[in-house]
Amino acid sequence: MFPRETKDYINIDPLQTGGRLTDKARKALVEWGDGYSVCDFCITGRLDEIKKPAIYNFVHEQLPRFLGCDVARVTNGAREAKFAVMHSLAKKDGWIVMDSNAHYSSYVAAERAGLNVAMVPNTDYPDFRILPEKFAETIEDTKRKGDVVLALITYPDGNYGNLPEVKRIAEICSEYDVPLLVNGAYAVGRMQVNLKELKADFIVGSGHKSMAASGPVGVLGMKEDWEEIILRKSKKYRNKEIEMLGCTARGATIITLMASFPHVKERVKNWDREVEKARYFASKMEELGIRQLGDKPHNHDLMFFHAENLYEISKRVKKGRFFLYHELKGRKIHGIKPGLTRYFKLSTYGLSYEEIDYVINAFAEILEKYA
Amino acid sequence: MFPRETKDYINIDPLQTGGRLTDKARKALVEWGDGYSVCDFCITGRLDEIKKPAIYNFVHEQLPRFLGCDVARVTNGAREAKFAVMHSLAKKDGWIVMDSNAHYSSYVAAERAGLNVAMVPNTDYPDFRILPEKFAETIEDTKRKGDVVLALITYPDGNYGNLPEVKRIAEICSEYDVPLLVNGAYAVGRMQVNLKELKADFIVGSGHKSMAASGPVGVLGMKEDWEEIILRKSKKYRNKEIEMLGCTARGATIITLMASFPHVKERVKNWDREVEKARYFASKMEELGIRQLGDKPHNHDLMFFHAENLYEISKRVKKGRFFLYHELKGRKIHGIKPGLTRYFKLSTYGLSYEEIDYVINAFAEILEKYA
Structure with a gap:
């Protein structure tokens, strides 16, 4: 029952490459x-505060050290963490300023918290970068409309894998006295990220x-300045944190996070190698006439591609825009959304060079087949 | 790493007896x-809306049928579901009326949603029952203070395992035009519960x-009347439900729920046998001089006991109030909180009569040992 078809595929879905369990996590899960x-x-x-298994030590010692922050909590997910911060800081008619590369869940969390949203524009095709000066402009403009209670920067974003200059953005936010939240859903656990070094308020x-x-x-x-506000306690149940609804990841989820953590702490040290692989992959794709958009040279395993050649093929083949998906599936490669050919994202995180060459070859073969 | 000590214990922790995985769920988890x-x-x-694995069918067909409701969603937990409803219905200076046997997370969720809380008193020792007429009185009183946006009844509560007359309470709420949420965290999946039969609004x-x-x-x-309000969608991302932050249990958690569901659907039909076992257990405990509080005869596997005899022992033995915990642990029985002797809760859910007799015998032995 419920067999998972893609289990032995090469997975290039950006959502999934950094979430594969370690063997220890898989054992802990059972x-x-x-x-x-x-x-x-x-x-x-x-x-x-649970000491057995050692959740207390993980949350209060290891995690703050890893994140470079004073206080940490485990939540039901990144979006739930963002909402907890937004909801704690929200005021009537308040505003949040966020980069326009933000994940949809940042926007939806802001809506749920009743905040108005001002978007910092990106530089558009082909780089889609978020420039610090645009952050300043947007905060400046928004301040005229109302109270800016929070700013959010996506580091990197989930479309282009761009890494904006967070430190500079944090300085700008600080000048305007606006706290900054760094959404590091694609950073924390892949690369070294340190809240204090970034000079932001939340990660x-x-x-x-x-x-x-x-x-x-x-x-x-x-x-720590934010602890009293974000982790404020119930008036009736004095040790229960309101935004956490008492307890959050109260199950096997937190155990797998802890079981993989020693490995995760080590793997972030090899980030340079992941970037090298991504750049190698991107250069090979460009040789095939498929353009890599976003930061260039690229600094993250999550990459966005523009393939006019694949798009042209899709217009004349039988399976139409689904041909690429089926061709890749036939080669046991998973992770590009069915129906996409012209623009798509993928990730090389954790792949070996052998696997990368296999994927590159697949694209080459597909292009040749329909040439 | 991370071995779980209590794995082969007899577990009588009310939090845990209904959450043990089926074999299918354990396989699906991996x-x-x-x-x-x-x-x-x-x-x-x-x-x-995911069709593979069959989440769409589960959420839109099977779950509504099982719950007797029009619309269902899977959430990150019962408390997160309660918060989503409260947060959607909350108004400035609004009130929620809830039974005083409510789980702490109901109260904390209301605080998080910015609601004032009015508690319906119980009948106190030894029954701790929530009477429908008290619900009416509390709503009546609270209406004078402000808008009552929601009522909540805990069915059963997590302390005494009492099953209040929800239908009667729902009628009362309806007379006052107050929607009713049934917190069935200890009911749904153990016993048959049908929202339509209960005449409430949320389960x-x-x-x-x-x-x-x-x-x-x-x-x-x-x-379905509530769908538009609770499951309202993002203005920018038109298919994303705001209160769900887009997606909720986006991982193995929902798969285990689905994998166990065929078994759960069947097991609720055997509820009578669970009640019989609980009553048998309670009667044997009373023979040992340990009093069962709450509904009597009891209608749920979650039971609360009052043991003056164990308390007296705790006052004179070396390990003090921890003696009971250690005595039970020595017999591989898990689930009564360390330090409790006079008042404690436990659950007989899913235990065989042989296991129940083993637990009863353990209590008898312990009482005899210290007599």
Whole structure:
């Protein structure tokens, strides 16, 4: 029942390449799969304070060190962490300023928190970059309309894999006295990210996207100045944090995050090699006439491509715009959305050079087949 | 790494007895453990619309039939479902009326939604019942203070396992034009519960508490009248539901819920046998001088006990109030909180009569040992 077809495929879906479980996480998942298993030895009634398994140490020692923040929590996901921050800071008629490369869930979380949203424009085709000076302009403009309670920058974004200059953006936000949240769903767990170095106020990461965890699970880090506001406690149940609804990832999800963590801490040190691989892949794709958009040279495994040649083929073949999906599937390559040919994103994270060459070859073969 | 000590214990922790995975769920957990695996074939960008694995059918066909509701969603848990409803209905200076046996997370969710909370008192020791007429009185009183946007009844509550007369309470709420949410975290998946029969507006269940799923995961059912309000969509991302932040249980959690569901659908038919077992257990405990509080005869596997005799022992033994915990642990029985002796809750759900007799015998032995 429920066999997973893509299990032995080469996976280039950006959503999935950083979320594959380690062997340790897979074992922990089975061991702790039952409902509320992590609560076996919960004494205080709070997830982050459980000492067996060692959640307390993970949340209060290891995670803050890893994120470079003062205070951390595990959440039900990156979007849930973003909402907790937005909801805590929201005011009537308040505004949030976010980059226009933001993930849809940042926008939806802002809507849920009742915030008006001002978007910082990107530089459009072909780079789609977010420039710090545009952040300044947008905050300036928005301040005239109302209270800007928060700014959000996506680092990197999930379309182009662009890494904006967060430090510079944080300085700008700080000049306007606006706290900055870094959405690092594609950064935390892949590359080294340190909230203090970035000089931002909040950092959010995704367990299932980039920390080799079984979802949904995420992390939230903050400067201690924010602890009292974001982690404010219930008036009646004095140790329960309101925004966490008491406890968040109260199950096997947090265990897989913890089980993979020693590996994740190590793998971020090899980030340069991941960038090298991505650049190698992009250069080979360009040789095939498929253009890589966004930052160039690229600094992340998540890449966006523009393929006029594949698009032209799709207009005249029988399977139409689904031909690429089927051709890749036939070669056991998974991760480009069915129906896309002209513009698509993919990720080379964790792939070997052999696998990368296999994927490149697949594109070459497909182009040749329909030439 | 991370071995789970209590794995082969007899588990009487009410939090855990209904959340043990079925074999199918355990297999599905491993198969779909990787991060965003359920999104392999997501076309529309919404969890509930994924057809492979068959989430669409589960959410839109099977779950509504099971809950007796028009519209259902899978959430990150029961508390997250309650918050979504409260947050959607909240108004400035609005009130929620809830039974005083409510789970702490109901209260905390209301605080998070910015609602004032009015509590319906219970009948206190020894029954702790919630009477429908008290519901009426509390709504009446609260209406004088402001807008009552929602009422909540816990069915059963997580302390005494009492099953209040929801139908009567729903009629009362309806007379006052107040929608009613049934928190069925300990009901849905254990016993048959049907929103339409209960005549309430919302029903919430917990996957990890009572539906043999790996958490955190929950279910939310509602009458169709509420769909537009609770499941309102983003203005910018037209198919994304704001309260769900787009997608909720986007991982292995929903797969385990689905994998266990055929079993869960069957097991609720055997509820009478679970009640019989609970009553048998309670009667044996009373023979030992340990009093069962709450509804009597009891109608649920979750039971609350008052043991003066164990309390007296705790006052004079070396390990003090931890003696009971250690005595039970020595007998591989898990689930009564360390330090409790006078008042404690437990659950007989899913235990065989042999296991129940073993637990009863353990209590008898312990009492005798310290007599």
